[in-house]
Amino acid sequence: MAAEFTREQVATIAALAQLELEPDELDLFAKQLGEILAYAEEVQQVDTTGVPPTASVVTRHPSDRDDALVPSLDRDEALANAPDAALDAGLFKVPRVIG
Amino acid sequence: MSAAMTIVGIGEAVRSRVRSAVEICREALQRIEALDPQLRAFNTVVADRALTRARDIDEHPQDWHDRPLAGVPVALKDNLCTRGVRTTASSRILDTFVPPYDATAVARLEGAGAVIVGKTNCDEFAMGSSTENSAFGPARNPWAMDRIPGGSSGGSAAAVAAGMVPLAIGSDTGGSIRQPASLCGIVGLKPTYGRVSRYGLLAFGSSLDQIGPMTRTVADAAVSLGVIAGADAADATSVPEPVADYRSALTGDVRGVRIGVPRALLDGVDPDVGGAVRTALDTLVARGAALVDIELPHARHAIAVYYLVATAEASSNLARYDGVRYGFRAAASDLKGMYAQTRAQGFGPEVKRRIMLGTYVLSAGYYDAYYLKAQQVRTLILRDYDRAFERADVVAMPTSPTPAFPIGARAADPLQMYLADVFTVSANLAGLPAVSVPCGFSQDHLPIGLQLTGRRFDEATILRIADAYERDTEWATRTPPIATR
Numbered sequence: 001m002a003a004e005f006t007r008e009q010v011a012t013i014a015a016l017a018q019l020e021l022e023p024d025e026l027d028l029f030a031k032q033l034g035e036i037l038a039y040a041e042e043v044q045q046v047d048t049t050g051v052p053p054t055a056s057v058v059t060r061h062p063s064d065r066d067d068a069l070v071p072s073l074d075r076d077e078a079l080a081n082a083p084d085a086a087l088d089a090g091l092f093k094v095p096r097v098i099g
Numbered sequence: 100m101s102a103a104m105t106i107v108g109i110g111e112a113v114r115s116r117v118r119s120a121v122e123i124c125r126e127a128l129q130r131i132e133a134l135d136p137q138l139r140a141f142n143t144v145v146a147d148r149a150l151t152r153a154r155d156i157d158e159h160p161q162d163w164h165d166r167p168l169a170g171v172p173v174a175l176k177d178n179l180c181t182r183g184v185r186t187t188a189s190s191r192i193l194d195t196f197v198p199p200y201d202a203t204a205v206a207r208l209e210g211a212g213a214v215i216v217g218k219t220n221c222d223e224f225a226m227g228s229s230t231e232n233s234a235f236g237p238a239r240n241p242w243a244m245d246r247i248p249g250g251s252s253g254g255s256a257a258a259v260a261a262g263m264v265p266l267a268i269g270s271d272t273g274g275s276i277r278q279p280a281s282l283c284g285i286v287g288l289k290p291t292y293g294r295v296s297r298y299g300l301l302a303f304g305s306s307l308d309q310i311g312p313m314t315r316t317v318a319d320a321a322v323s324l325g326v327i328a329g330a331d332a333a334d335a336t337s338v339p340e341p342v343a344d345y346r347s348a349l350t351g352d353v354r355g356v357r358i359g360v361p362r363a364l365l366d367g368v369d370p371d372v373g374g375a376v377r378t379a380l381d382t383l384v385a386r387g388a389a390l391v392d393i394e395l396p397h398a399r400h401a402i403a404v405y406y407l408v409a410t411a412e413a414s415s416n417l418a419r420y421d422g423v424r425y426g427f428r429a430a431a432s433d434l435k436g437m438y439a440q441t442r443a444q445g446f447g448p449e450v451k452r453r454i455m456l457g458t459y460v461l462s463a464g465y466y467d468a469y470y471l472k473a474q475q476v477r478t479l480i481l482r483d484y485d486r487a488f489e490r491a492d493v494v495a496m497p498t499s500p501t502p503a504f505p506i507g508a509r510a511a512d513p514l515q516m517y518l519a520d521v522f523t524v525s526a527n528l529a530g531l532p533a534v535s536v537p538c539g540f541s542q543d544h545l546p547i548g549l550q551l552t553g554r555r556f557d558e559a560t561i562l563r564i565a566d567a568y569e570r571d572t573e574w575a576t577r578t579p580p581i582a583t584r
Contacts, residue, residue: 046397054481
């Protein structure tokens with residue numbers, strides 16, 4: 001695994017993460033992500049043959065809740081924080097999606 | 100700070116009507132007003148709301164006086180949702196966000212009689228170890244104003260250490276309660292994963308995050324845990340394990356308790372830190388505890404594992420901040436541009452770095468080598484602890500390898516900053532409860548913390564040991580110079 005990043009690789013990751021980066025950020029992150037991953041590579045040395053992954057440490061789950069109707073968030077409250085929401089129509093609003 | 104400014108002291112004063120909740124609330128607000136311009140511990144102070152609430156408690160003693168936190172001023176880390184009170188996670192992307200609901204922990208605190216006075220500064224989205232990653236500027240350490248208070252719950256730690264409030268709530272994903280508690284000379288408890296509901300905590304690393312109390316004394320932490328602990332239908336990872344009476348577990352008796360010490364891990368810690376921890380262990384031995392050598396052979400990989408797992412989870416959790424439903428939105432002519440520019444302008448550098456790292460380790464071609472591998476080593480770290488707990492009842496370590504460092508000292512080197520978490524991250528990876536309790540000062544008069552890690556859901560034992568230690572020392576009575584002015 002290469003622990004060095006090119007600006008192009010950083011730009012590809014940024015696009016996946018929906019982040020628009022400035023040119024100087026591309027250079028900085030190329031250096032810093034490379035350094036952090038070079039350190040993190042040490043996990044490769046550990047023998048994990050036959051070791052299952054741990055995704056969660058929860059050992060006991062509560063029983064399923066009743067399948068009952070409960071009040072949910074009021075629509076006006078749900079829209080109250082939305083930038084540029086169409087409050088009368090009860091809708092979130094976003095910029096143009098299709099060219 | 101006087102002893103009357105502990106939770107236990109306030110409870111007694113309010114119940115016996117020696118002091119009113121309004122008086123206590125005003126005192127807290129005055130201290131905040133006097134000290135916060137320097138400390139920057141708070142993002143938001145809700146003075147009117149707090150006084151209204153305190154008045155209600157005074158006017159209805161029959162409803163409130165038997166509650167465990169009646170009239171206790173509380174500060175909340177600004178990543179806990181508070182209905183009607185701005186909740187920012189110290190991020191520009193949420194700087195106008197007013198939640199329409201309360202976090203379960205917040206509702207439980209208020210139900211127990213707590214008076215919320217404000218929201219505390221933290222690293223943006225709880226990502227950091229110094230509170231320097233706050234969009235609102237760094238908080239300061241009350242013991243040394245040119246130093247960091249630790250992080251990410253640095254504002255909460257500074258507020259308690261400076262005597263502004265007897266209780267602040269923090270969140271801990273890799274040490275964010277314990278490390279600032281240690282660096283500010285207070286008690287900080289990260290409960291077992293699943294002990295406290297995470298509902299309403301702005302998610303960072305969902306398999307690691309826990310909410311917990313930060314206080315002046317261990318007894319206060321015990322009382323607070325009793326209030327916020329317990330299963331919650333709104334968080335499927337909260338566990339229906341009975342909630343112990345943590346306060347009555349504080350018997351002072353540690354005879355026969357086996358304290359595991361991973362000596363190999365302690366090489367290379369700051370000499371003042373190592374000395375203070377050894378002296379603290381001697382104190383516990385004098386009370387009847389026994390030290391046993393243990394090994395945690397995979398603990399040296401914990402930081403690498405943590406920064407792979409936590410960033411992967413963060414990159415997924417923070418995908419929701421897209422400018423559509425809440426928070427900041429950048430002007431843009433099309434939807435994709437709006438997403439990318441909102442996130443570019445709304446997030447600070449450390450959050451971007453972690454989102455990038457997490458996106459990379461989860462991406463096709465690298466998932467197995469990084470994320471899956473890290474999860475396998477996480478299993479080995481868990482097994483190390485299981486084995487240690489066959490020989491020992493708790494594991495003792497320093498909380499932080501060094502005392503508080505100067506503001507700016509590590510800001511340019513993220514990896515150096517990550518190494519500050521060497522002793523704290525493994526409790527999160529293994530889901531174990533851990534407490535930091537003050538155990539002395541460095542030659543520069545900076546606080547040092549002892550960390551005790553326990554078995555799953557055995558907060559009672561680590562609190563009992565920490566309390567017994569506290570009884571034999573006078574660290575809990577020390578106050579920073581700024582708080583005595």
